[in-house]
Amino acid sequence: xxxxxxxxxxxxxxxxRKLVPLSxxxxxRGVHVYHLNIGQPDIETPKGMLDAYRNHDLKVLEYGHSxxxxxxxxxxxxxxxxxxxxxxxxxxxxxxAGSEAIIFAMMAVMDVGDEVITPEPFxxxxxxxxxxxxxRVVPVxxxxxxxxxxxxxxxxxxxxTPRTKAILLCNPxxxxxxxxxxxELERVREIVLEHDLFFISDEVYREFVFDGQHCSIFxxxxxxxxxxxxxxxxxxxxxxxxxxxxxxxxxxTVLDAVLRFGQARLCPPTMEQLAAQAALDTPAEYFDGxxxxxxxxxxxxxxxxxxLPGVSGLKPQGAFYxxxxxxxxxxxxxxxxxxxxxxxxxxxxxxxxxxxxYATPGLGERAVRIAFVLNVQAVRRAMxxxxxxxxxxxxxxxxxx
Amino acid sequence: xxxxxxxxxxxxxxxxRKLVPLSxxxxxRGVHVYHLNIGQPDIETPKGMLDAYRNHDLKVLEYGHSxxxxxxxxxxxxxxxxxxxxxxxxxxxxxxAGSEAIIFAMMAVMDVGDEVITPEPFxxxxxxxxxxxxxRVVPVxxxxxxxxxxxxxxxxxxxxTPRTKAILLCNPxxxxxxxxxxxELERVREIVLEHDLFFISDEVYREFVFDGQHCSIFxxxxxxxxxxxxxxxxxxxxxxxxxxxxxxxxxxTVLDAVLRFGQARLCPPTMEQLAAQAALDTPAEYFDGxxxxxxxxxxxxxxxxxxLPGVSGLKPQGAFYxxxxxxxxxxxxxxxxxxxxxxxxxxxxxxxxxxxxYATPGLGERAVRIAFVLNVQAVRRAMxxxxxxxxxxxxxxxxxx
Numbered sequence: 001x002x003x004x005x006x007x008x009x010x011x012x013x014x015x016x017r018k019l020v021p022l023s024x025x026x027x028x029r030g031v032h033v034y035h036l037n038i039g040q041p042d043i044e045t046p047k048g049m050l051d052a053y054r055n056h057d058l059k060v061l062e063y064g065h066s067x068x069x070x071x072x073x074x075x076x077x078x079x080x081x082x083x084x085x086x087x088x089x090x091x092x093x094x095x096x097a098g099s100e101a102i103i104f105a106m107m108a109v110m111d112v113g114d115e116v117i118t119p120e121p122f123x124x125x126x127x128x129x130x131x132x133x134x135x136r137v138v139p140v141x142x143x144x145x146x147x148x149x150x151x152x153x154x155x156x157x158x159x160x161t162p163r164t165k166a167i168l169l170c171n172p173x174x175x176x177x178x179x180x181x182x183x184e185l186e187r188v189r190e191i192v193l194e195h196d197l198f199f200i201s202d203e204v205y206r207e208f209v210f211d212g213q214h215c216s217i218f219x220x221x222x223x224x225x226x227x228x229x230x231x232x233x234x235x236x237x238x239x240x241x242x243x244x245x246x247x248x249x250x251x252x253t254v255l256d257a258v259l260r261f262g263q264a265r266l267c268p269p270t271m272e273q274l275a276a277q278a279a280l281d282t283p284a285e286y287f288d289g290x291x292x293x294x295x296x297x298x299x300x301x302x303x304x305x306x307x308l309p310g311v312s313g314l315k316p317q318g319a320f321y322x323x324x325x326x327x328x329x330x331x332x333x334x335x336x337x338x339x340x341x342x343x344x345x346x347x348x349x350x351x352x353x354x355x356x357x358y359a360t361p362g363l364g365e366r367a368v369r370i371a372f373v374l375n376v377q378a379v380r381r382a383m384x385x386x387x388x389x390x391x392x393x394x395x396x397x398x399x400x401x
Numbered sequence: 402x403x404x405x406x407x408x409x410x411x412x413x414x415x416x417x418r419k420l421v422p423l424s425x426x427x428x429x430r431g432v433h434v435y436h437l438n439i440g441q442p443d444i445e446t447p448k449g450m451l452d453a454y455r456n457h458d459l460k461v462l463e464y465g466h467s468x469x470x471x472x473x474x475x476x477x478x479x480x481x482x483x484x485x486x487x488x489x490x491x492x493x494x495x496x497x498a499g500s501e502a503i504i505f506a507m508m509a510v511m512d513v514g515d516e517v518i519t520p521e522p523f524x525x526x527x528x529x530x531x532x533x534x535x536x537r538v539v540p541v542x543x544x545x546x547x548x549x550x551x552x553x554x555x556x557x558x559x560x561x562t563p564r565t566k567a568i569l570l571c572n573p574x575x576x577x578x579x580x581x582x583x584x585e586l587e588r589v590r591e592i593v594l595e596h597d598l599f600f601i602s603d604e605v606y607r608e609f610v611f612d613g614q615h616c617s618i619f620x621x622x623x624x625x626x627x628x629x630x631x632x633x634x635x636x637x638x639x640x641x642x643x644x645x646x647x648x649x650x651x652x653x654t655v656l657d658a659v660l661r662f663g664q665a666r667l668c669p670p671t672m673e674q675l676a677a678q679a680a681l682d683t684p685a686e687y688f689d690g691x692x693x694x695x696x697x698x699x700x701x702x703x704x705x706x707x708x709l710p711g712v713s714g715l716k717p718q719g720a721f722y723x724x725x726x727x728x729x730x731x732x733x734x735x736x737x738x739x740x741x742x743x744x745x746x747x748x749x750x751x752x753x754x755x756x757x758x759y760a761t762p763g764l765g766e767r768a769v770r771i772a773f774v775l776n777v778q779a780v781r782r783a784m785x786x787x788x789x790x791x792x793x794x795x796x797x798x799x800x801x802x
């Protein structure tokens with residue numbers, strides 16, 4: 001029998017999605033599952049965006065430009081300007097979601113065997129994209145006892161090899177909810193200039209900062225040739241299914257390469273770009289409302305978590321995730337057990353085991369990522385179920401007095 | 402300055418799209434451009450598909466399953482059954498267009514440095530996907546003087562090395578319009594079984610066969626572990642902008658690997674899947690009408706071409722492309738000149754230089770791919786412009802008497 005490739009064998013299953021067959025089975029048994037495993041918010045997509053689909057007047061659903069529809073790129077440029085980010089429409093390439101933007105950025109600056117340094121825990125799919133592109137993700141561990149701040153520069157420098165080509169930061173961070181400060185970005189900038197690297201910044205949670213200000217990679221000086229921004233409409237407009245993102249850079253050589261990657265796959269979805277363009281007119285109140293809602297959810301989750309013995313986690317400053325340590329033998333077993341063997345009043349909760357967000361073996365094995373993507377009542381109920389489950393779970397750890 | 406990757410440097414620009422800046426400039430000068438460079442038909446998208454966007458009732462534009470919406474996969478399974486292709490919904494994974502299906506297939510069965518054999522000329526973006534995935538496309542030349550039939554098995558066998566992992570066939574073929582016969586597929590089958598390879602079949606033009614029957618890879622016996630079908634709604638429903646395709650295989654190991662690739666990028670666009678699902682109900686008359694229309698266009702194009710001195714090309718049996726040899730020094734220079742320096746009554750035509758559809762250096766350098774994607778009147782006018790241009794072009798070849 002013909003064999004699949006090594007890279008296919010080594011391709012990790014998404015820790016966010018690999019328990020899906022168990023959740024599907026639970027639902028078939030009639031158990032209600034609270035999905036806190038995935039960043040799929042229940043916040044309504046802006047009406048203007050949903051109406052754009054309803055009101056289209058296309059007769060032929062055509063290809064668009066490989067770099068994205070020019071009107072949309074113009075709109076994106078205005079959106080960025082309103083956030084103090086100066087990028088022209090020519091410096092923006094629309095991608096099929098943030099996922100493709102990250103893959104294109106990786107392929108543009110790294111060959112097979114090259115390395116990208118990123119703080120761990122990190123967005124788990126960086127691992128998947130790295131496996132696909134043959135790139136090595138080199139983690140530098142950010143620790144909960146240091147608030148998940150950027151690790152000291154010496155720790156980052158210690159990981160630089162001749163194969164290091166880039167540093168990648170997700171800001172605000174998924175999965176920690178940490179918001180990197182300007183001084184931390186300046187530290188990355190210094191290292192990047194020192195070692196002739198690219199700086200890739202994943203800012204898909206830009207709008208979701210509870211405390212303080214968001215600093216973009218484009219707020220830094222002297223980075224024109226090195227800064228690559230990756231972005232997405234998924235979280236911003238609660239439109240994960242639209243699969244529209246973008247990549248922005250002032251480096252013309254990178255732009256040109258990414259456009260060629262884009263040409264091979266022809267174009268991002270046309271109708272979705274029209275909808276994303278309409279979404280740019282979403283009023284400020286929408287974001288104010290969403291941010292207040294996410295804050296309330298975060299507070300509701302932590303109100304319960306803080307009471308639970310042996311449970312610890314840092315209240316995030318941004319995005320809508322938290323990494324939470326649980327008093328269990330294995331978070332992966334626990335998450336599977338929640339779906340296969342447990343329910344409370346016919347309900348259970350789905351969480352993402354945190355180990356998949358780390359590259360260093362052994363880290364995160366007793367932790368989960370919780371996504372605050374359901375309303376306050378639902379997350380409160382989900383945390384109540386989690387509390388009951390932690391008591392019932394056969395693999396729970398004995399707690400010291 | 403930080404350098405881009407080797408793969409980015411070597412990534413080919415799409416020969417279909419790399420002249421786009423020239424066509425944009427021509428349009429800015431007020432010149433009308435007939436686009437016969439790209440497979441973007443002007444045939445209307447089925448009303449049912451366009452209405453699906455208008456009639457959606459989503460409040461949250463959510464992620465779907467990484468393998469595609471189950472309802473849509475069920476519908477696809479029925480669609481395939483109606484074409485005598487037996488695949489269950491579990492054996493179908495929805496992809497973001499045929500492009501992603503090809504990339505996933507390549508990554509699933511090939512590592513960096515592995516080889517896939519395909520007849521040339523071939524769909525040019527196979528080169529792009531191969532550059533991205535580190536795979537080598539090994540061409541076996543199909544010749545116009547042999548009607549672009551599958552080359553003799555010995556020529557194919559001669560190209561097999563220890564790194565060969567798959568044979569890839571586009572049927573009906575883009576860019577030649579050739580429709581492979583069952584006996585030819587059986588020959589591929591024999592070689593595939595003999596050398597323990599995969600057989601990847603790109604059947605996105607299934608519905609567009611002018612003469613005779615289409616034979617699918619799934620019409621062959623004993624290929625369950627080896628057959629990988631890649632498909633797309635782009636041409637079928639004149640919906641290139643939807644970016645919905647799929648990959649189908651009965652090989653569970655391949656399915657599982659492709660699903661993990663799919664998990665990393667989360668899901669294909671949700672709304673587009675709902676529209677593609679509605680498109681499955683498109684009445685047979687739509688396809689009858691489209692086929693008749695493409696046939697009329699093909700005939701109109703060849704009516705003119707056959708009169709032009711020094712021009713030769715084979716009338717295609719399927720799809721809506723033809724490779725046509727022109728009496729010019731370089732088809733690439735000629736195509737660029739058409740956009741930059743020529744117009745006839747304020748109009749010009751954009752064609753795709755054929756060299757980019759070959760992997761063997763030197764082949765196709767005086768040929769173009771013509772796509773019959775505009776109505777009869779428009780393609781006739783475009784061919785008239787081509788005729789005038791061939792007379793005016795400074796690099797035209799002297800024709801022997």
